[in-house]
Amino acid sequence: MIDNILLIGFMGSGKSTVGKELSKALDCKFIDMDYEIEHKENRSICDIFNTDGEDHFRKLETHYLQSLLKTDNAIISTGGGVVLKEGNRKLLKAIGKVIFLHADVEHIVKNVKDDTTRPLLQSDDYMKTITDMLESREDKYLSSADIIIQTSGKSVACIVDEIMTLL
Numbered sequence: 001m002i003d004n005i006l007l008i009g010f011m012g013s014g015k016s017t018v019g020k021e022l023s024k025a026l027d028c029k030f031i032d033m034d035y036e037i038e039h040k041e042n043r044s045i046c047d048i049f050n051t052d053g054e055d056h057f058r059k060l061e062t063h064y065l066q067s068l069l070k071t072d073n074a075i076i077s078t079g080g081g082v083v084l085k086e087g088n089r090k091l092l093k094a095i096g097k098v099i100f101l102h103a104d105v106e107h108i109v110k111n112v113k114d115d116t117t118r119p120l121l122q123s124d125d126y127m128k129t130i131t132d133m134l135e136s137r138e139d140k141y142l143s144s145a146d147i148i149i150q151t152s153g154k155s156v157a158c159i160v161d162e163i164m165t166l167l
């Protein structure tokens with residue numbers, strides 16, 4: 001039995017991919033918050049944003065995060081905006097150990113380009129969008145993190161190994 005582990009970080013830093021592989025390596029439950037929200041709502045994140053707006057998505061996200069207080073022995077991949085609300089940042093700490101997957105802009109762009117599933121990155125100038133959003137969120141990721149892992153240029157397997165060593 002392990003404490004919950006929550007992966008935080010910017011869109012495309014690898015939270016969903018690394019979380020799934022880490023859960024296999026540790027033989028524990030895997031929870032991807034976005035996947036669970038989509039499943040509960042029976043619609044995609046894009047549909048939620050387009051129909052009901054980002055504020056509504058943030059309410060669903062907080063509601064789901066609260067439900068995780070009852071979970072244990074899980075690897076939890078969050079959505080990149082989970083740190084935006086102070087209340088969420090407190091919840092993250094209450095739910096488990098928080099690992100920040102820190103990625104630079106180049107790594108992020110490589111991972112999200114051509115992907116149409118992230119409504120906040122559907123801009124013509126997505127390089128500037130990512131740079132500005134990263135800058136405004138960086139402090140929130142840092143203040144929420146128990147552990148910081150640099151992911152840029154590393155393979156998923158290498159990141160998983162690094163986390164396993166640190167735990």
Ligand SMILES: Nc1ncnc2c1ncn2[C@@H]1O[C@H](COP(=O)(O)OP(=O)(O)O)[C@@H](O)[C@H]1O
Binds near residue numbers: 011
């Ligand atoms: N370290 C990595 N090396 C190569 N590709 C990666 C790495 N991390 C993630 N990816 C790829 O980048 C894309 C976005 O990753 P994802 O796990 O969905 O990020 P997040 O959940 O943080 O938004 C996926 O196609 C994934 O396979």
Ligand SMILES: O=C(O)C1=C[C@@H](OP(=O)(O)O)[C@@H](O)[C@H](O)C1
Binds near residue numbers: 012079082118
């Ligand atoms: O950073 C954000 O605000 C978001 C990140 C997304 O998750 P990923 O970080 O897994 O892409 C998803 O929750 C939604 O599109 C909003």
Ligand SMILES: [Mg+2]
Binds near residue numbers: 015016077
């Ligand atoms: Mg994800």
